[in-house]
Every structure is written in C-alpha cells, then in structure tokens.
Amino acid sequence: MTDPIIPQAPEVPEAPAGPYVYDYAASPQRQVVMPKTVPLPSYRTYQAEVKAAAEADEAKWKKMQADYETAKAKAEAEGKDAPKPPVRPVPRKDDNDVKIPWPQEAKDADLLLLQAALGDKVEEIFEQAGELTCQVAKDAILEALHLCRDHADLKYEMLADQSATHYPAAAGFAFSVVYHLTSISRRKRLRLRILVPEGFVPESACAVYPSANWMEREIFDMLGIGFANHPDMTRILCPDDWEGHALRKDYPVVGWGQRDVAFREDRGGMIERIALQKAGQLGINLKQPKAE
Amino acid sequence: MFKNEEMEINLGPQHPSTHGVLRVKLRLDGETITHCKPVIGYLHRGVEKICENQSFFQGQVWTDRMDYCSAVANNLGWAEANEKLFGITVPRRAQYIRTLLNEFNRLASHLIWLATHALDIGAMTVFLYAFREREDILDMNEAFCGSRLTTTAFRIGGLREDLPPGFEKMARKFLAKFPTCLEEYENLLSENRIWKKRTVGVALLSADDAIALGVTGPVLRAAGVPYDIRKAFPYAAYSEMDFEVPTQTAADTYARYLVRMAEMRQSARIIQQCLDGLPEGPVMAKIPKILKAEVNEVYHATEAPKGEIGYYLVGEKGSANPYRFHVRAPGFINLQSLPKMAEGGLIADIVAAIGTLDIVLGEIDR
Amino acid sequence: MGVMQPSAFEQILITTKVEKVMNWSRATSVWPVTFGLACCAIEMMAAGASRFDFDRFGAGIFRATPRQADLMIIAGTVTYKMAPVIKTLYDQMPEPKWVIAMGSCATAGGPFDSYHTVQGVDKIIPVDVFIPGCPPRPESLIYGFMKLQDKIMTSSLADRYKDIFEEVG
Numbered sequence: 001m002t003d004p005i006i007p008q009a010p011e012v013p014e015a016p017a018g019p020y021v022y023d024y025a026a027s028p029q030r031q032v033v034m035p036k037t038v039p040l041p042s043y044r045t046y047q048a049e050v051k052a053a054a055e056a057d058e059a060k061w062k063k064m065q066a067d068y069e070t071a072k073a074k075a076e077a078e079g080k081d082a083p084k085p086p087v088r089p090v091p092r093k094d095d096n097d098v099k100i101p102w103p104q105e106a107k108d109a110d111l112l113l114l115q116a117a118l119g120d121k122v123e124e125i126f127e128q129a130g131e132l133t134c135q136v137a138k139d140a141i142l143e144a145l146h147l148c149r150d151h152a153d154l155k156y157e158m159l160a161d162q163s164a165t166h167y168p169a170a171a172g173f174a175f176s177v178v179y180h181l182t183s184i185s186r187r188k189r190l191r192l193r194i195l196v197p198e199g200f201v202p203e204s205a206c207a208v209y210p211s212a213n214w215m216e217r218e219i220f221d222m223l224g225i226g227f228a229n230h231p232d233m234t235r236i237l238c239p240d241d242w243e244g245h246a247l248r249k250d251y252p253v254v255g256w257g258q259r260d261v262a263f264r265e266d267r268g269g270m271i272e273r274i275a276l277q278k279a280g281q282l283g284i285n286l287k288q289p290k291a292e
Numbered sequence: 293m294f295k296n297e298e299m300e301i302n303l304g305p306q307h308p309s310t311h312g313v314l315r316v317k318l319r320l321d322g323e324t325i326t327h328c329k330p331v332i333g334y335l336h337r338g339v340e341k342i343c344e345n346q347s348f349f350q351g352q353v354w355t356d357r358m359d360y361c362s363a364v365a366n367n368l369g370w371a372e373a374n375e376k377l378f379g380i381t382v383p384r385r386a387q388y389i390r391t392l393l394n395e396f397n398r399l400a401s402h403l404i405w406l407a408t409h410a411l412d413i414g415a416m417t418v419f420l421y422a423f424r425e426r427e428d429i430l431d432m433n434e435a436f437c438g439s440r441l442t443t444t445a446f447r448i449g450g451l452r453e454d455l456p457p458g459f460e461k462m463a464r465k466f467l468a469k470f471p472t473c474l475e476e477y478e479n480l481l482s483e484n485r486i487w488k489k490r491t492v493g494v495a496l497l498s499a500d501d502a503i504a505l506g507v508t509g510p511v512l513r514a515a516g517v518p519y520d521i522r523k524a525f526p527y528a529a530y531s532e533m534d535f536e537v538p539t540q541t542a543a544d545t546y547a548r549y550l551v552r553m554a555e556m557r558q559s560a561r562i563i564q565q566c567l568d569g570l571p572e573g574p575v576m577a578k579i580p581k582i583l584k585a586e587v588n589e590v591y592h593a594t595e596a597p598k599g600e601i602g603y604y605l606v607g608e609k610g611s612a613n614p615y616r617f618h619v620r621a622p623g624f625i626n627l628q629s630l631p632k633m634a635e636g637g638l639i640a641d642i643v644a645a646i647g648t649l650d651i652v653l654g655e656i657d658r
Numbered sequence: 659m660g661v662m663q664p665s666a667f668e669q670i671l672i673t674t675k676v677e678k679v680m681n682w683s684r685a686t687s688v689w690p691v692t693f694g695l696a697c698c699a700i701e702m703m704a705a706g707a708s709r710f711d712f713d714r715f716g717a718g719i720f721r722a723t724p725r726q727a728d729l730m731i732i733a734g735t736v737t738y739k740m741a742p743v744i745k746t747l748y749d750q751m752p753e754p755k756w757v758i759a760m761g762s763c764a765t766a767g768g769p770f771d772s773y774h775t776v777q778g779v780d781k782i783i784p785v786d787v788f789i790p791g792c793p794p795r796p797e798s799l800i801y802g803f804m805k806l807q808d809k810i811m812t813s814s815l816a817d818r819y820k821d822i823f824e825e826v827g
Contacts, residue, residue: 039587039608039615046587097449097577099379100586129376129590157503160593161602161620180591180602180620184503184519191591211506214628222340237333237657238774239739246341246773253341255773259738260781305743308692308722312699313740334740335696338772353769360697404700407707423707430704441697441793654696657737 032252038170040195041133043103043126061088101129108132110154110190117147123195131191138194138202141179145208148181148190156181156190159209164196164219166248174198175225179205196225204230222247298326303642305334311408311646312653316630320639328634328642330627335657343617348374348583349448351617356442358619358655362401363443364393364433365596366655371446372527373592373603378448378583384529385573386450391529392463392566393436393445395559399470400429401597401650402552402559406477409549409647413490418480425473428466435459448583450576463567470560478553491545495633495645498543505632506625509599510551511649515543521595528594532569533562545648552650584610591620598622598650621655677814684728684754685810687716688803691727691751695734698761698793702733705796715803724750729806731799732785735763736776748783756810758802759785762792 064086071083106112106125114134115122121140126133136144148156161180168174173195181190196202204227205212216227217236224245226233235242243258244251303316313334319327339354355370356363368390375382382390403422410418430440435456437445445451481487497507499515512519520537522530538554540547585607593602599622606616626649633649634642694702706712706720713719721727724747736744748757759779762768765788767777779785786809789802 035608035615037587037609039606041587041589041606094580096579097380098579098583101376101379101588102586128588129379131590133589158508159506160508160600161591161604161618163604163616163618163620165606165616178589178591178604180604184517184524187524189525189591189593209506210504211625211628214624218624235333237336239333246338251341251773253338253345253772259773259776305740306691306693306747308720313695313743334737334743335735336737336739336774337735337770338774339770342770342772357697357769360700407703420708423704424709427704427707427709440795441700 032250034168034249036169038167040167040170040176041103041126041128042124042135043105043128044124046103103128106132110188113151113153114144114147117151118144131189133191133193135193135195138196138200141177141192141194142203142205142207144192145179145181145205148192149208154183155185156183156188158182158184159205159211159215160189162205162212162215162219164223164225166223168249170195172197175223177202177219177225201226201228203228206230221245224248296321308412311651312656314627314646314651314653314656316642316646318639318642323638323640325634325637325639325642328631330630332624332627332653332656335653337658339658340617340619344613344615347612348377348585348614351614352444352446353442355619356444358621358658359401359596359598359601359623359652360441360654361404361652362397362597363441364397364445365401365594366601367443367446368394368528369592369594369596369601369603371448372594373590373605374448374583376590376592377585377588377605377607378579380449380577380579382450382577383574384571385454386575386577387529388566388570389451389455389575390446391533392563392570393433394528395562395566396429396432396463397443398559398597399556400426400433402556403429405552405597405647405650409644409650410481412643412647413487415481415484415487418477421473421476421480425470428462432459432462432466435462447576449579450574452576454575460567463563467560467564467567471557474553474556481549482553488546490640490644491549491648492542494545494637494641495648496544497629497633501632502543502629505629507599507629509595509597509622509626509650510548510555511599511626511629513537514540514547514551516541521593521600525593527592529566530562533565535562535565545644548648582612584612585614589616593620596622598652598655599626601655619655619658621658623649623651623653623656627651627656681811681813685807688729688756688806688810689719689721689727690717690729690731691724691747692720692722693730693732693747695732695736695740696763698733698763701793701796702731702760702799705799710796710800712800712803715800715807717803724748725752727751728755729758730755730783731758731760732764732779733760733793735768735770736779736782737774738776739774741776741782744779745782756786756806757783758787758789758799758806760789760791760799760802761794762790764788765790768792 068086075081075083103126106127108127111125111132111134115125118136118140121137122134123137124135148154159179160182164175164177166175175196177194177196179192181192194202204216207229213231214236216230217234219225220233221235221237222245234240244256299320301318301320303318305313305315315331317329317331318325339358343351343354352367352370355366359366403426407419407422433443434440436459437443497511497515499517502512502515516539518537518539523537535558538551538558540551587609588607591602591604593600601622602620604618605614608615630645630649633645704710730748730751759765763770764779767775787802787806789798791798
C-alpha cells in the first residue's frame, strides 16, 4: 500500500516591501529587437543555402575522417588500440507531420509567360507551397500589372491583396511590396513582388486595379512607403497627426507614448486631484492632467 | 431669392446602426448624396504588430476579435494559412468538424447581418427572431470550445479535442427547426412592400465595378459573378460537399438579401452532410511543441461570410514568431465600394448600403 | 376635498422618501446610449435580444443620441482616435449620468497592449461599474447593470456634489 499523498502548501514568496512600481521598461512588449536576417523567400538563395550546407557537411565529414586517421596513426605509433572509426552522422528525422514547403523551380506556364514577355525586368520566378511568385524590377511593376490583367492568357482580373514588409537587415532594399492577384475565370492565384529601398516611391496600382486605393493608403500609414499618382495619399488607420510608421521593425508595439491620453476630468476635477494625491502617497507615478 | 448650398454632415463614429465605429463624411444636396467618404481607424488596435511579437500558436486569439460576428471563419483561415506555411496535413475528421463549425458560424454571421440590416431599415421584429436562432448556435459554440463569441476553436494541425457528447444531437435538433425559421424571416421580409421599396434598386454595384474594386463575397455574387472560394480553391472538407453557390443578377440590396438567405439554406445543407458523413479518426496531426519557421511566405484565402479573408504570413528562419502577419479583411476592401454605391442616392439609402455590405469594423481596422 | 397640511416632522419624512422615489425611478428606467465599439457590442445586443431580455430592467430603449440618455455602456476597445469622440459624447450627456465599462478592453485595454489602444476608458471618463470578460456573457452584463442599479438606489443627491462642496465651501 502506497503512502497517502499529503498536499504541501505551495511556497509563496514574500511580498516585496515598499510601494510596488511596475517596471515598464523590462516588459518584452516595450523592447525593440531588430531582426538580423532577411527572410525573403527566394529560390536562388535557397539553392545557395542548400549548397553551402552540403559543402559544410562534406567538409565536416572529411575533417572527422582526417582526425581519425591522425588519431589511428598516433595510437599505432604508441602501441595502443586504434580508436573507433567515425560514423557519418545521419540528420535526425523528426517524427511529426511538419513538411516545410521549400522553394522550387518555376514550371508553371504563367510564370514562364511573364518571364518571356517582360524579359530582364523579371528578377526571379519560383514556386513554393503551391503558390507562384514573380519578382519584378521596381520600375516595371505597372507594366507587369497591366500585362497580368489584360493579356489573353493571364487574365488576372482581381487584386486580392497588396501588402508590404520591412526588412531592415537587408542591403540594397528596405521593403518588399507584394501584390496578390486572383484570376476568377481561370481559378488561379499569382504573387508579384518588388523590392523597394528606403525613400523610393513606386507607382500606384490604382491605375490598373482601383481596389489598391485603400491598400496603398494602409501601406503608407503602417510603413511609410508613398505611392505615386495615388488619388488620396493620406493615413487611413492612424489619425492624421500620428508620428511614426507602426509596422516598421524599429517601432515598439506599445508605441512612443502617444496613446497615453489623460484628459480625464470629472465634475470639477476634484476626484482626479484627490486620486493623484493619494497615488503620490502610495508612490505610484501617474501622469498629470493637462491644464486645458 | 433662395440660396442653394451643399450641406456637409457626418454620419459619425457613434450612430445607431450597430456596425461599429464607422464615420462617413457626406455632402448632401437636399436629400441626395453628392459625395461620400468613409473614414475608418477608430478601432485600429494594432493586431498585426502585436502578432509579430507572439508565437505562431498565439495568433489565433487575435483573429477572433477581428470579424467578431463569426470568429470561427477567421480561425479557420488562420489555421489553414499556418498549416500551409509549415506543410502540415490535417486529418480528415478534423477537416469535417472544421467545416461543420465554419458553416454554423456562417449562419450566425448571416443572422447578425439580417438582424442589424433589418433593424436599420426599420423592421425591428426580425432582430429579435434572428438573435433567438443565433443563441442556439452560440450554445453549440460554447459546448465545443467554451466561449460563445471569441472562440479560438482550432489549433494548428487540427483540433484540440473531439466533439463533445451530445453535440450531434444539439446540431440535428437545430437543423430540424431551422428551415421553418428561415421561412419565418422570409414571410416577414421577402414580399414585404416596404422592404422591397427600400431595397430594390438601392445601392447598385455592377459586376465590373465589383471586380475592379476587389469586392468579394455575397456582394459579388449578387452581381452575377459565381466566385466562391469554397468552390474555386477548395479547402477543409468543401471538396467533398455537395452545395450550390447562389447568385443573382440585379446587384442591388434586395439581390444581396436573396443571396444571403439562399446561402443560409446551403449552409444548412452542408452541415447536414457533415453530420451524416463524419469519418472516424484522429483530430490532431503530430506537430512539435514549438513551431520554428523557415524562410517562407504564404497567402491563404478562405470564404468568410463577409467575403474573401486572406492571411499573408512570412516566416523567419528559426523564429517562433511570424515575421509578418497581414490579414486581407473582406470588410476593408468591400467598404471601398461604398462611395460608388451611395453617391447619387438618397441619404436614407446609405444606411441600407452600409447594412448590405455587411461590414465589421473589427476586421476593417484590425 | 383639500389635502391635509403636513406637520413639520412629516415634511422631513416626505423629503427623504422623495429621494428614495427619485432613486427608484432613476434606477428602473436607465436609458443607455448606443455605444458599441467592438465585440462586446455583439454581446450587448444579445443581452438586449430575446433570450437575455434587457428590457425587463427598464433599460430596453437604447437612445441614439446622448442628450436623451443617462447611461453609457462602453462596450469595446477604446482607441486613441476614438478617445476625443467618447469624451465629447460623455460631455453631451445630461446629469445624472453613469458609465459602465464593459469588457476587458474598456476596463484596462484588454489584450491589446499596443500603440493605438488606450489602456482603459477610465483614463478618459469616470466609470461607475467595471465588467470584466472577453467578452462578458450577457448574464455578466446584466449582473453589472444590477450592481449599477444598487448604486443608484443607495446614492443620495448630496453624494455627487459633496466633494465640490467640501473643497469650495
């Protein structure tokens, strides 16, 4: 018979003495961690990475064999037993259902048509996870969009989504703007992408797809990329007097303090002042209301 | 002797049509609208920025609060986008249950649409009747995932648990009485002279305009374009379901009303098929406890009740957080067509236009 | 038939009862202003609909304009862009007025600790009842409302202005 389990009271740490002040700066939400890598999917970089990884692996195996040879020679010279021969390390296979879709070579007719039609304005084409991606030069985006919409074999009638991402760690560009096109009649989707450096003003897609109107305003609001020939290039989500562009990687989640409104007052402002006084006694810092 | 001036008024962020905090700047010439500009951002909560600091698993919580009328539709799109990013295949039973819950929440969303749209136009009884049905659907939500509204129903790779015992009985009981409820609403509205006078010919949006403006969902289908992502790019268990995509050609408010009522019928049909054909098996794929991404980007779109909801995810190598989490909200794009619908019409028609677009400010402002 | 003149003692008694009558009438016919911001608005609508009938508390008529309302239920997230609007609407409500902060977002910003969300509506306007939840069930809203009714019933006319009188007087 096993001993009965006697529940132990959990250890409760002593409450800290003195006024409790929340350490705002330590919270992870207030930190800004700049990314060090450039997660831009691309078949070329993937191939290069695979090749580099294979070469590194090969070099490591050769070094293991060379080390074994020297150790064996040394052991024979000293008369000891030879060390164990090295075994080539097999990459660990995870027993789960995650099969990451890697970039693949472009075989789809639409991508090849785009490359043939636009020539060297197409920087890269590839397929990944069943999606077609075509990266064009930033000056040629309007031409590419016209082609997608009007060409008889392409017929991408709808711009489903336009979005942008900030890559601060990249050299040569700072943002990638993606256009997701849908062909309703042919039931196909396509992604066009341009890489844009800081300060560059790409052409607006409103000339081709009027649905890009608000999408580009949102990109301007969140990331600061202006678009040329846009009917109304103003902020859409944040108020017009907002400073900073929120989705940039150097902008903290909690912002730069603009949200700390404190224009609360009540009938005479008495209760607020009494509360501030009491808060001062407890040692909590509260923002002083403005005199307006 | 008389001076003619245009009056500029604000259909302010607080107004009784309970669609949320939408502001529309109007310029009126008498009762006719000459210029209309929607102003949004009053509910901008920074969801996309927040999700960049949270893990892939945690993103689902924020999707509930975007289109809060049918949280499960957002959850499904999110789960499928993440599964596409990581190449995870979901077991078949989980797909069926996902489809089942998705269709129930499509019904719930359309019931809210019907209730608020009718309330705005003046038919207040429909509000009470539609919410009575919606309460039964929310009971089912609660039985499955514990929460009525903000469900967080799914997980990356399937579901957290199987359907609870008694769920099927509840669902079948609801399906048995639902067609009579739909008939009740149609009796109140479809041949109603006042309803028809306020909706026929109001807020027109032709098919070409709709496609150019990127409008999807029932608004596009009421203009004659049979584009439904469940049929065009099938996901979950929709490729095995037998249902129709209702369309109309008139492209006015009444046509959109007919399309959504027909969609409710088709949803009931899909739910029946799901219940009858539910396969056995596991409900969750095997995935590691921490999902670390590789450099990858996906755009996955599903058919939410309001239109096409798309998730654009970018993964960073070795990071458990998404590098970019963007949501293509149907309401955001659909609302762009409001000036086209409302200009030239009367001011009473803009309320019908906003109602028929079926917008939810939570997803528009994110 | 004339009314009997009350004695001095009865005059004091009637005044106190008047206050009770006024409190009772205020508590049982609180008219809210439609102010649904986000997801909590749907639960507020559900509380006003068939199953959880809000009308039986006398609060069924949601007034569209703040000038005819005496309760503001902040149901949803308060953002920086919306904050001046809320303040304006609160100022437009005539006295006596009460505020219910419904949901986590109105109480303390909710799950949204971001650059555009005000962390709680009580940074802008004084709140009488806080209802936590994300979203709170309609039963929670009704419970919070009943607590507000208790507060109204036990309040006195002098309470509201006591602080001001103490400072000035």
